[in-house]
Amino acid sequence: xxVLLDTQLYLWYLAESKALTKERRKAIGKASQVYVSAVSxxxxxxxxxxxxxxxxxxxxxxxIAGSGFLELPMQTVHTITLAQLPLHHRDPFDRMLVAQAMTxxxxxxxxxxxLSTYSHFVxxx
Numbered sequence: 001x002x003v004l005l006d007t008q009l010y011l012w013y014l015a016e017s018k019a020l021t022k023e024r025r026k027a028i029g030k031a032s033q034v035y036v037s038a039v040s041x042x043x044x045x046x047x048x049x050x051x052x053x054x055x056x057x058x059x060x061x062x063x064i065a066g067s068g069f070l071e072l073p074m075q076t077v078h079t080i081t082l083a084q085l086p087l088h089h090r091d092p093f094d095r096m097l098v099a100q101a102m103t104x105x106x107x108x109x110x111x112x113x114x115l116s117t118y119s120h121f122v123x124x125x
Contacts (some may be wrong), residue, residue, distance in 0.1 A: 003031040004072060004101045006110040007040040007093065009125075011055070014063045027109055027125050035072040036064045037100055042074075043093040078103050088117045098122060 005013065005028070012020040013028065028034060041060050047053035064071050074096065082099035089095055094115055101108035101121045108115070113124045 001031060002033040002035065002104075002106050003028065004035045004037060004097060004104070004106040004108045005040070005069075006097055006108060006112065006115075007043050008111050009109055010036050010040050010063075011044065011053075011060075013067065014060070024109075024125050027123070031107075034067075034069045035104075035106060036069050037072045037097055038074050039093055039096045039100065072100060072104065072106075074100070085118065089114050 009020070009024065009028070011017075012024075041057065044053055044055060044060055045057050048055055048057065078096065078100045081103045082096055085095055085099060089098075089112075094110075094112060097108055097110075098115060098118045098121070100106070102119050106121065108122045109125050110116075110122060111125065115122045116124045
């Protein structure tokens with residue numbers, strides 16, 4: 001199965017955080033291919049600008065390929081899926097990730113249990 005990492009999981013992966021438990025590492029490691037969305041970098045850069053995240057945007061970008069992951073760009077077809085999603089969740093970045101996963105047939109790995117209400121494409125880990 002190909003997976004899309006939510007922003008938090010990607011940041012934990014790059015930081016080698018202890019929050020990335022063995023179970024979470026195993027879920028990522030079992031994937032045939034791991035994607036990181038441009039949406040996640042967009043979200044991170046906004047948080048950096050607000051002082052809520054300390055990271056280097058270029059390092060976040062480089063970390064995708066450096067981790068053996070693939071970048072998933074945001075496309076207009078994803079916005080069509082996004083427009084059809086109910087407002088179960090208010091965070092626009094999380095909703096964009098759900099829309100991308102659904103459109104691309106990827107399993108979204110997330111730490112946010114609330115996102116599981118959207119689709120079988122979302123897996124809370």
